[in-house]
Amino acid sequence: MNEYNAGTRGIANRGKNGQGKFAYSRLADSDAFVAWIFILPFIVLWAWWFFYPFLQSFIRSFQDVNFAALDEAKFIGFGNYAKILQDPDFYRALLHSLEIVAISVPSQAVLGLLLAILVNKKIAGQGIFRTVFFIPYIASQIAVTTVFMMLFKQDTFVTRFFALLGMKNATWFADTDYALLFVCMLFVFQQVGFSMIVYLSGLQEIPRDLYEAAEIDGASKGNQFRYITVPSLKPVIFFVVSVSTILAFQIYDQIAAISRYGALGTPAGATSTVVTYFYQHGIRYLNIGYGCAAVVLFFFVILAVTAIQKKLLDAKD
């Protein structure tokens, strides 16, 4: 159909359908009108289920308010914050959060790179290996934690194996020394597949001739890794580290699963984190104001850590 025909058809339509149709088609052609119609569902949902609760988190954090008596909310200024900052349990939880990040983020970043390099080689069953390492990432955290809880009970073949390596033959998630390590291990086991996949796409973008040139110059494999692979992967490594840092801070499912019927962070608070701290107070004890104050602190901790990390990673460039 040529332009002329299209034009006349449009005019003919308007004529046939009268003024109403004409007004509609004018509106349907106005950017602002269409844009607001299109954006409205998002705005409504966002304002209702994000922005309003987001503001409430801050407002509630300055109130002494319990779920059972929402109408009796009392403004207490920084009272909740003061109480939290005097609570040794909060510092313990904060320390655990930082420990989880410090242990699991580097280990999965390194292990992920190792896996990526191994499965990047031309080997038999390459696809099967990749799938084996990636599948834990797809399964739910609860499913994986459940299986690991069975495997890491006292006297199973797994704990006996680790006993041979000098660890205690204990039920890991119920042992105050091992429970946090158990959580880190779960996180690494699931997250490493993601890192591997991201590294793999990075590795495949490094030009082959770089390695060939290095080979001719007599560079060893170790030096090729150090001077070609790592520098080329730098942006990918940043991506892997920042994504997994945020996720490690937000760990909840695994800890909830090992707590069973007990308070979050069992055994004896050994796996309490900033997340379980706010959840325990805000949702389980329904101490709304206190929980919201803890959440606001959690938010600022994440902001601070991401800012510091960004600074550090940028400085390395």
Place this chain on the structure above:
Amino acid sequence: MNVKLIRRAIAYAVLWLLAAAFATPFIYTLYNSFMPLKYANKLVGMKEWTLEHYATFFTNEAYNVPLWFWNTLVMTGIIMLGNWIVNPMAAYALAKLNFRGKKLVLWMVMATMMVPYHMILIPVYVNMAQIGWLNTFAGLTVPFLYQCLYIFMLRQFYLGIPNELIEASRIDGLNKIGGFWRIVFPLAKSSLITMSILTFAGTWNSYLVPSTFVSSPEKYVLVVGLNSLKDAAFEKTSLIMAGVVLSTVPILLFFFFFQKQYIEGVSTSGIKG
């Protein structure tokens, strides 16, 4: 030559060791799920294998796996439907239309992406209790009918569609809405598929939200049901392992079906869904 051979052998050995370590939990789960309870955690061959644990889930009212499966399906279905409608529309407005406040809306989308859901969990829980949405599908789905991450992702994709195409469609008599439905929407199919896959996986596996907003077993989703089963019957290893298999098989099948797109989506966004 010899050094090369040794290096290759070491690489193979490490690879096989790691693969064995990663495969162990899966083999363990599958094996135990078929074995009678008395053989839990013992390696005794497959002679006495049984389907009784799987059967339990379809007969025992306390572990109503078919119902939990249905709940998960409904929750995931509604959320995906919402995301299909809300996200592309918002993304189109932000990518191809001019209106006052566009910068502000875009900023809202990007800022929301940065905020972890934990941040608003307590007030959302309170608001939901007040309007009676706890233990309902409405509570599980309505707040999640949009995702700022995907609005942003789709917008980036729509920006790449040349304006000339939309203008040409206007000359052919399509208005701005038609330009969206007939031109942008079909052209951006691949980004929509990525969004759908990530949304499906993320919703199917979610635990924090359904475990907080739902407390009655008849409204459990699979993941929450599995967790309650694990707590209630912790000593029945084989039974729980069958539960793990049943609740994980759908998402694994889904993965094998959409492997390529899923991996692409995950490795660019860093988000499971």
